[in-house]
Amino acid sequence: MELDLNKIFRIGLDKISIYNFKIKDGSQLLKSEKTTDYYTEESFYLDDEMISLNSSTRFYSDGRTTHFQVLIFNPNKILHSHNIYNADKTDLMNSIIKLIEILRKKGIELDLSDARVRSVEINKNYDIHIKELIEALTLLFISFDNSVKISNGGKNKNFKKIYQDNTFLYSKKTISFQAYCKTSQVNDQKLLDKMITRIELELIGASYRNRMSKHKLDDKLSTLTENYGVIELIFKDYIKNIVYKRAVNYIEENIKPTLESEYLAYKKSNASAAKIGKKQRKGVYRHLAENYWLFDYLFLYEIVDKHEKKNKNREKKTIEKRLSNHNNLEKLNYLMDFIFPQ
DNA sequence: CCGCGACTGAATCATAATAG
DNA sequence: CTATTATGATTCAGTCGCGG
Numbered sequence: 334m335e336l337d338l339n340k341i342f343r344i345g346l347d348k349i350s351i352y353n354f355k356i357k358d359g360s361q362l363l364k365s366e367k368t369t370d371y372y373t374e375e376s377f378y379l380d381d382e383m384i385s386l387n388s389s390t391r392f393y394s395d396g397r398t399t400h401f402q403v404l405i406f407n408p409n410k411i412l413h414s415h416n417i418y419n420a421d422k423t424d425l426m427n428s429i430i431k432l433i434e435i436l437r438k439k440g441i442e443l444d445l446s447d448a449r450v451r452s453v454e455i456n457k458n459y460d461i462h463i464k465e466l467i468e469a470l471t472l473l474f475i476s477f478d479n480s481v482k483i484s485n486g487g488k489n490k491n492f493k494k495i496y497q498d499n500t501f502l503y504s505k506k507t508i509s510f511q512a513y514c515k516t517s518q519v520n521d522q523k524l525l526d527k528m529i530t531r532i533e534l535e536l537i538g539a540s541y542r543n544r545m546s547k548h549k550l551d552d553k554l555s556t557l558t559e560n561y562g563v564i565e566l567i568f569k570d571y572i573k574n575i576v577y578k579r580a581v582n583y584i585e586e587n588i589k590p591t592l593e594s595e596y597l598a599y600k601k602s603n604a605s606a607a608k609i610g611k612k613q614r615k616g617v618y619r620h621l622a623e624n625y626w627l628f629d630y631l632f633l634y635e636i637v638d639k640h641e642k643k644n645k646n647r648e649k650k651t652i653e654k655r656l657s658n659h660n661n662l663e664k665l666n667y668l669m670d671f672i673f674p675q
Numbered sequence: 676c677c678g679c680g681a682c683t684g685a686a687t688c689a690t691a692a693t694a695g
Numbered sequence: 696c697t698a699t700t701a702t703g704a705t706t707c708a709g710t711c712g713c714g715g
Contacts, residue, residue: 647684
C-alpha cells in the first residue's frame, strides 16, 4: 500500500483521550477489583489494541466515592491501522464513528454526546533523518531546564538502533514536547521506507483547557470537532512563542556572546604574545569550533564584520570553505518554516 | 580644483599550523 | 620531513572629507 504523503506531512492529531462519556451498555467489559487500606476500586475496562477504555469507581472507607474514566484512541490507527498519518477533522470524526461501531460489535454501547477532551497529541512530521537535525533540535530543547534527554529506548540494542532512537523530550505533568525518529518507532519497516522525524506536542488536562480557552473554547469533544482548525493554531502558537522564542534567545544571550568574547580573547592573547616576542596561536575558527558551540558559521561572519578590519573578505572565504557545513540556522528555519509562511 | 591625512580593502609577505 | 593552508602584518592604491 502506498502512503499518502499529504496525510503524513500535515499538522494533525495523533492520540486523543476523552472522559465524561456514558456507557449505556457495559455488560461485555472486563471487570477487576482492587482493595487497599483506604479504598476498594472497581474497574470496568476493555483490552483492545487500538482502543483503551476504563471506567473505575473508588469506594473509600470514609464513605466517599470517586469516579474516573478514560477513553484513549488513535484516530489514525483506527482508520489505517498505523499512526504515521496525522488526523484532520474528517479523520477524527470518521474514527469516532468507526470506534463506536467497533465497540457496538463487541457489545459495548458508548454515548459520547457530553464527552470532554482530556488530552491531545498534535504532530508535525519532517521528511528528513533526525541525525541531520541533531544540533537544531538540541537548540530547540536546550532551554527547557533539565529536560533534554537522549533516550536509547531500552537496553541491549546495537549502536545503529540506539542512534535511530534519539529522542528529545521535555515532559511535565500537563505538557509534553518531543522530537524523535518516527520511522524507528513503526513496526512494519516495509510500510515506511523514509526516515521521518516527528515533532510532537501533547497537551494534558489543564494545559489543554488553558490553550483552548485562549480561543474562547471549552474542552468538549464537540467543540474540538466543530473548531478543528484550533489544533493547528495552538501547535503553531506553542512552537512560535515558546519553543522558537527560547531558541532565538539562547542564540542571542549565549551562543553569539560566547563566540564573540572567546574570539576577542584569542586575538588579545595573540597581540600580547607578539609584543613580548612569543609565538602567536593561529586557528581562531578552529579553536572556536572545537571548544564552543558554533551552531552556525554565519555567526562568525558577524564577528568578522564587527572586529576584523583588514582581511574581512578573505576571512569570510576561509570561514565559508572550512565551516559552512555548520549550517544549523538553515536547518532551524526548515523546522520552523510552517509557522513562518513565505 | 588641489593636496593632505585618515581610512579601506586587496595584494603580498612571513610564519604558525596542519596535512600527507 | 615537505607541501599546503591559515592568518597576522605590511604595503599600497583608491576614496573620502575638508581646508585652502
